[in-house]
Amino acid sequence: MKLLTGILDLIYPVVCINCENLLVEHEKIICTFCILKLPVTNFHLDPANDMAKAMWGRIHIDFATAYLFFRKAGITQKLLHQLKYKERKDIGTYLGSRLGKQLKENYFIKGTDFLIPVPLHASKLKVRGYNQSQLICDGLQESLNIPVENSLSRISFTDTQTRKRRFDRWTNVSQKFVLNKPELLEGKRVLLVDDVFTTGATIEACCQVLSGVKNVSIGIATIAMASH
Numbered sequence: 401m402k403l404l405t406g407i408l409d410l411i412y413p414v415v416c417i418n419c420e421n422l423l424v425e426h427e428k429i430i431c432t433f434c435i436l437k438l439p440v441t442n443f444h445l446d447p448a449n450d451m452a453k454a455m456w457g458r459i460h461i462d463f464a465t466a467y468l469f470f471r472k473a474g475i476t477q478k479l480l481h482q483l484k485y486k487e488r489k490d491i492g493t494y495l496g497s498r499l500g501k502q503l504k505e506n507y508f509i510k511g512t513d514f515l516i517p518v519p520l521h522a523s524k525l526k527v528r529g530y531n532q533s534q535l536i537c538d539g540l541q542e543s544l545n546i547p548v549e550n551s552l553s554r555i556s557f558t559d560t561q562t563r564k565r566r567f568d569r570w571t572n573v574s575q576k577f578v579l580n581k582p583e584l585l586e587g588k589r590v591l592l593v594d595d596v597f598t599t600g601a602t603i604e605a606c607c608q609v610l611s612g613v614k615n616v617s618i619g620i621a622t623i624a625m626a627s628h
């Protein structure tokens with residue numbers, strides 16, 4: 401185990417993402433001091449939280465939460481930047497697992513059947529090599545023991561189609577996503593997972609597609625919500 405830890409230390413730097421102090425043995429990614437400073441939203445305790453409210457009148461969802469507030473130059477931005485652009489895949493599973501621990505006793509989560517990651521554009525996936533939402537789902541699964549189902553796919557258009565679609569894309573956002581195996585989700589409770597909630601347009605588009613499934617109940621969870 402010691403040897404493995406040693407090898408992992410070579411792959412992932414052993415300093416805290418936020419304060420850059422050396423991590424001690426039981427610490428991972430963020431030091432204990434910085435964990436205490438994480439801007440936790442506790443949205444899961446308030447059904448009328450800002451994220452749920454942002455979706456009111458747009459699409460019906462039964463649960464909404466974000467783990468952290470996102471502020472410019474704050475700790476959340478540092479974490480997400482490393483996750484998305486510096487190949488720190490471990491941050492995705494780490495944050496997903498922390499969020500999962502927080503949600504363990506939640507009324508909605510307790511009855512959730514599937515975790516569904518928001519899919520990444522094929523072009524972005526090619527560049528990055530991984531979908532951060534998938535990693536967050538892996539972390540959530542670790543804590544919650546709920547299976548991950550890749551129910552959504554992005555539709556990729558050819559250039560001509562994109563040009564043609566430019567005019568109607570605002571009215572037809574939902575058509576950016578398609579549902580795989582919809583029968584699997586019938587009568588089920590699903591949690592849609594993404595890294596960050598800003599305007600909610602992507603989440604809304606995914607929920608539109610998901611809500612076409614008979615008797616489905618939809619919740620949304622992200623690692624961060626940008627405060628406006």
Ligand SMILES: [Zn+2]
Pocket residue numbers: 416417418419420421430431432433434435
């Ligand atoms: Zn720190």
